[in-house]
Amino acid sequence: MSVAEQIRTIAAEARQASFAMAKLSSAVKNELLLDMAHGLVNNCEQIIAENKKDLEAGKERGLSTAMLDRLMLNEVRIKGMADAIREVAALPDPVGEVTGMWKRPNDLMVGKMRIPLGVIGIIYESRPNVTSDAAVLCLKSGNAVVLRGGSEAIHSNLAIAEILKAELAKRNIPAAALSLIPFTEREGVTEMLKQEEFIDVIIPRGGESLIRFVVENSKIPVIKHYKGVCHIFVDATADFDMARDIIINAKVQRPGVCNALETLLIHKDVAERFVPFIFQALSEQKVEVRGDEEFRRFAPQAGAATEEDWYAEYLELILAARVVDDMDAAIDHINRYCSLHTESIITGDYGNAQRFIREVNSGVVMVNASTRFSDGNQLGLGAEIGISTTKLHSFGPMGLTDLTTTKFIVYGSGQVRS
């Protein structure tokens, strides 16, 4: 069979397996996940041996030390993967939840019930822990899953997938409920993206170029997030110390992630006092600030921002900063430049807080909190399957329920339509 045919077979079998997955009770799914966690720990040495092959190949290909570190698995990391599976097992099962029910004038009882989406395709890069993290979220929510990891982690990913699949077999669940595409060629991705008959949604996890490739080539709906250009707006009534603590946390605590702060907006009424204050605090943390003209009037040592800086996702210790006339100007700036990820206002004014919450339509909108909380776990969803910066189906961080949909259920007693 050609690669294309094999991938079509994998997808078709996943569709078939999804019917069995949808019927599993929460108890069976939880036991399955706990056994999978156990399986990973028990087969630690096998995983590490396969991971060594990837590491050696990676060294030959000249991967950076950082890349090799992301690829590396050891006993501690495998235990961490098992713990992550146990956390998913402990989450409430969304499937079967009735999210509402009402009675019609003709006594029909109409409700909505959560059901799995069907078959989820996950396309990801480098870190092999995504293999188990993503797989168990899909399985717990009653879906079948088709995984396609990066070529640099192929041996590790195959070893992990085999161990997880062994637990399916023990419970007579079709093995096709969890598949890993065994091909490292790009064709493996492009063929997978053509299986719209069998795969319901694709969730890519990785850098912007991977995501753009997936979106360009997919016939299947893609839930995606390109980047996070997150804003904090310091209102005229902001508490300066609170603002500083939140800004430093949002920019400095982990600058390389999508919920880190990239652009700071400051109300002009407090610019004269706040700009020097925050510029000093940021400089102490080695943050390079690129300000507009008004910002630099009060912090002449700051660099000059250009139009490009308002669009930038730096992912490092650089911050764009701008003084704005008022709330309207702040919201206009955000509407124009944001990536619909996360924005926060620092304010003491009740009305402005409510207005910001209402009028800024990013996936996560905050008052007096660090953008770093924009994460499924931190917001209380449990483990995160990804984040969406497009509004269809899911918007913002996604947890288990985002891997489900609702069907209408109707209890009648012989009603016919007149």
Next chain:
Amino acid sequence: MSVAEQIRTIAAEARQASFAMAKLSSAVKNELLLDMAHGLVNNCEQIIAENKKDLEAGKERGLSTAMLDRLMLNEVRIKGMADAIREVAALPDPVGEVTGMWKRPNDLMVGKMRIPLGVIGIIYESRPNVTSDAAVLCLKSGNAVVLRGGSEAIHSNLAIAEILKAELAKRNIPAAALSLIPFTEREGVTEMLKQEEFIDVIIPRGGESLIRFVVENSKIPVIKHYKGVCHIFVDATADFDMARDIIINAKVQRPGVCNALETLLIHKDVAERFVPFIFQALSEQKVEVRGDEEFRRFAPQAGAATEEDWYAEYLELILAARVVDDMDAAIDHINRYCSLHTESIITGDYGNAQRFIREVNSGVVMVNASTRFSDGNQLGLGAEIGISTTKLHSFGPMGLTDLTTTKFIVYGSGQVRS
């Protein structure tokens, strides 16, 4: 400007107008809609005059009498369109609804708030009432809307759109919140489908070929429904009279619509008595029945079903019928052949009713009720914008809330992430 440039401009201006739409209060939106209803009635003669042009062109092009009737507008029908707008005005506004809120261990208050999707594209055929029906659903849910109706109704659609837009202008709402593509060439559709930067979702309303064309050519997510191959399963414990009334209603009351019955499944334990009983009732209603071998054993006058019949959406007085061994066989048949639209079980058995509700994963799953209730209005959603037989974003009949998404809202008091 070329057609392509003009359509891009329409879409870009719709995006800009969507920010203003998202901020409108429910009161303003409701007043706007009521004035739009008034505007249609007041300008009845103008609409009828433009409609005449479409009717004359249609006659010249040789449209069928049925097509011309669907196209025709008169005073009564325009009043009906105005009434439909008033019904939408009376529906609760989904925007701003907080669908849940919870407290995190660090005292962050996290919730989800409904917001508009942004810009909705509607592509539809023939009936000009869709112009106002679809437009007001999009506007009421705080979206901007770009409409593209059929070429055969272009004069009527333009007239209706202009009257509705005049009401936007009176309230200083950007006119681009409601646009109708003024080009009748197919290029008008294909260019619209490329505006993924400005249009958030496309909802096509029309025949299967229109919908397939839209799906094939769209870079924008499409919420769609190809067809409705709806099933009724008569269980061994079904009340025969109830089963007959429901089957006749589902098949005969309006056979040309997507929620009409297309395939009947009968439990073998009652086949000997039920098959002749229902065959007679269907024959009296002039329904042609195409049965499998077992069905024809008890109703020899019935035609013979082939494999193709199980996939057929007849949309006329033809019914496929099959005797099945048990619930498992019925559910297997449905999983294999259904279009994920609507399925119903007729049963007196509690366990089988609950199992059918749980295990059949179509958009609408019913017990002891006619499939004809599978409609937004009948299920209590108010006016229907369409129906989805794919699971992403919406599944089943769609109302106002399906034109919204939710963002996370976070109320903090200075929290930073550790």
